[in-house]
Every structure is written in structure tokens, then in C-alpha cells.
Amino acid sequence: MTTWANLRQVRPRSWSRGRPAGKPRIIFIHYTAGREEPTSAEDGAVYDRRRTDGTSAHYYVDSNSVVQCVDTTNRAHTALYNANLVGIHYELCGTRQTRAQWLDAASRATIRRAAKQIARDMRDNEIPLKRLVNRQVRAGRGLAGHADATFGWPEDHGTHTDPGAEFPWAVLFDDIEKELNVSDPGGGDLRKYPNFKAWYAPWGGDVQSLIYWFTQTRPRELRAEDAQNRKVGKLRGDMDAASTDLQSLDARLTELTARVDALSPPPDPPPG
Ligand SMILES: [Zn+2]
Incomplete structure (x- = not known):
């Protein structure tokens, strides 16, 4: 042999x-x-x-x-x-x-x-x-x-x-x-x-x-690819969550701005 x-x-x-x-x-x-x-x-x-x-x-x-x-x-x-x-x-x-x-x-x-x-x-x-x-x-x-x-x-x-x-x-x-x-x-x-x-x-x-x-069948590469996909998926999820957070922060900011406006004195009347 x-x-x-x-x-x-x-x-x-x-x-x-x-x-x-x-x-x-x-x-x-x-x-x-x-x-x-x-x-x-x-x-x-x-x-x-x-x-x-x-x-x-x-x-x-x-x-x-x-x-x-x-x-x-x-x-x-x-x-x-x-x-x-x-x-x-x-x-x-x-x-x-x-x-x-x-x-x-x-x-x-x-x-x-x-x-x-x-x-x-x-x-x-x-x-x-x-x-x-x-x-x-x-x-x-x-x-x-x-x-x-x-x-x-x-x-x-x-x-x-x-x-x-x-x-x-x-x-x-x-x-x-x-x-x-x-x-x-x-x-x-x-x-x-x-x-x-x-x-x-x-x-x-x-x-x-x-x-x-x-x-x-390249299990090592496939495993690496899976890990990569999981990472990408997690990043997408994080981005979605951050985006939702951003929207709610934005809404909260709008609400707070409205409250600040309500508490502020009315603007001076225009000079006559
Ligand atoms: Zn030949």
C-alpha cells in the first residue's frame, strides 16, 4: 500500500x-x-x-x-x-x-x-x-x-x-x-x-x-457563518429596539416640550 x-x-x-x-x-x-x-x-x-x-x-x-x-x-x-x-x-x-x-x-x-x-x-x-x-x-x-x-x-x-x-x-x-x-x-x-x-x-x-x-461540507465555515448571522440578527434587533426607544424618547420630548411651553409665560404682545 x-x-x-x-x-x-x-x-x-x-x-x-x-x-x-x-x-x-x-x-x-x-x-x-x-x-x-x-x-x-x-x-x-x-x-x-x-x-x-x-x-x-x-x-x-x-x-x-x-x-x-x-x-x-x-x-x-x-x-x-x-x-x-x-x-x-x-x-x-x-x-x-x-x-x-x-x-x-x-x-x-x-x-x-x-x-x-x-x-x-x-x-x-x-x-x-x-x-x-x-x-x-x-x-x-x-x-x-x-x-x-x-x-x-x-x-x-x-x-x-x-x-x-x-x-x-x-x-x-x-x-x-x-x-x-x-x-x-x-x-x-x-x-x-x-x-x-x-x-x-x-x-x-x-x-x-x-x-x-x-x-x-465546511462545517467550520458554516459555523462561522451561523455565528456571523446570529451577530447580524442581534445587531438588527438592537437597532430596532434603539429605534423604538428613540421614537418613545422623541414622543416624550414632544410631550415635555409642550409642558414647558404651557408653563412658560405667554410671549410679549407685539410692540404697538
Ligand atoms: Zn491523459
Whole structure:
């Protein structure tokens, strides 16, 4: 089991248990053909819980987070057959772009995020930092794009060409190389947490999703909103009360003024 403790876990509807072809040997890069917003990774993962077309990925990556959907010792349904069998699949949030667009702030940050996690999966599965092109995916170990799966296994009859000809592989490789050269403080495989199974099991191994769904409903924000509404309601009430007080004070003032007028001597007659 390789489920990374520091990553948000959101299980999709569709995936396959186990790796009949042995440990994964290729990291596959995809793009979602969708948006590149800060919540796009979360949105993509949540969508995979609902969609009924049998599609999923191991990871969704956007500019500020990586969401893990499928344990890397299991198969995500990101490609057709062979690539699912041997690959760990990364969906980068965004769509077909020019090289310059891949290097804009959002995409650059997404590539960096992906590199950090890719380095972990490479260590975990002894995958070398090597680019596999087209038919090299049939036997090699390394990194490739969905397009290489399409051309490498023509028998799968794939059509996808992501991440596109202008994807900056060298930039990704530089980022990965840096990550491979630093120690990994934030990660850790969940299986290394001795008590994990005990509290993980009752929910069918999906407690992280459960936690995520609780955060998705944002009880904290809702509670904050309720408190805010209560405050506004109380202020409105106070204002109404103050307004009523003001009206009665005004009436009292009118009454007192009338009494003062009654007690005052009549005005002098006009000078004749
Ligand atoms: Zn793809």
C-alpha cells in the first residue's frame, strides 16, 4: 500500500485492485483538459467519485495541492489498458498549452507540485529519471506522457495525445532532480502508522475521504457563518429596539416640550 499520509485522499468510483504486472514502472503525465484554478485538483478528484464512465487517476495536481485518489499499488483508470497496468498516473490540472503557457505562474507551480510527489513515487518504485518515448513504454522504466501510451501500445486503440508537444519535460525533470536530492520531510507512507489500520478499517479503508467530505461540507465555515448571522440578527434587533426607544424618547420630548411651553409665560404682545 502506498497512500501518502500528507496528501488529501479522495477515492474515485472506478479503479482496480492490485498490480498483476508487478510494481509500477512508468510515471505517466496527463492534463485534465480542464481549468487550472487553485481548487481544480480537489474538483477533479470529487468529480471522479460521481462520474460513471470508469475514469480515474492516481493524483490530481493543481498550483497549490496534490490530491491522491488511488493507492499506487492499485490501478487507476486513466488510460485504456497497458498504461493502467504499469503506470502511476498524474493529472495536471489545465489543458493543451504552448510552452510559454506551461511556464506561466499557475502551470509552473503545478509542475513543481507534481515533481515533489513524482520524486516520492520514483523512490518508492525504483523508477529512474528517464524519459520514455512512444514504444519505449512497452518495456522501459521512467516517465512518459499519455501520448506515448497511445503510440506505444497501438493495440489499445487510444487517441489521447496529452500532455501535448509543448509540455516542458526538461523543466519537470529539473524539478524532479532537485526533489530527489533533498530529504522528504512531509511525506510518509500511511502503512508506517502502526495504529492506522485500527481506525482506518471500519470505513472500508476510506477514512481520509470521509475526513475530506466533512471538510468539503465546511462545517467550520458554516459555523462561522451561523455565528456571523446570529451577530447580524442581534445587531438588527438592537437597532430596532434603539429605534423604538428613540421614537418613545422623541414622543416624550414632544410631550415635555409642550409642558414647558404651557408653563412658560405667554410671549410679549407685539410692540404697538
Ligand atoms: Zn491523459
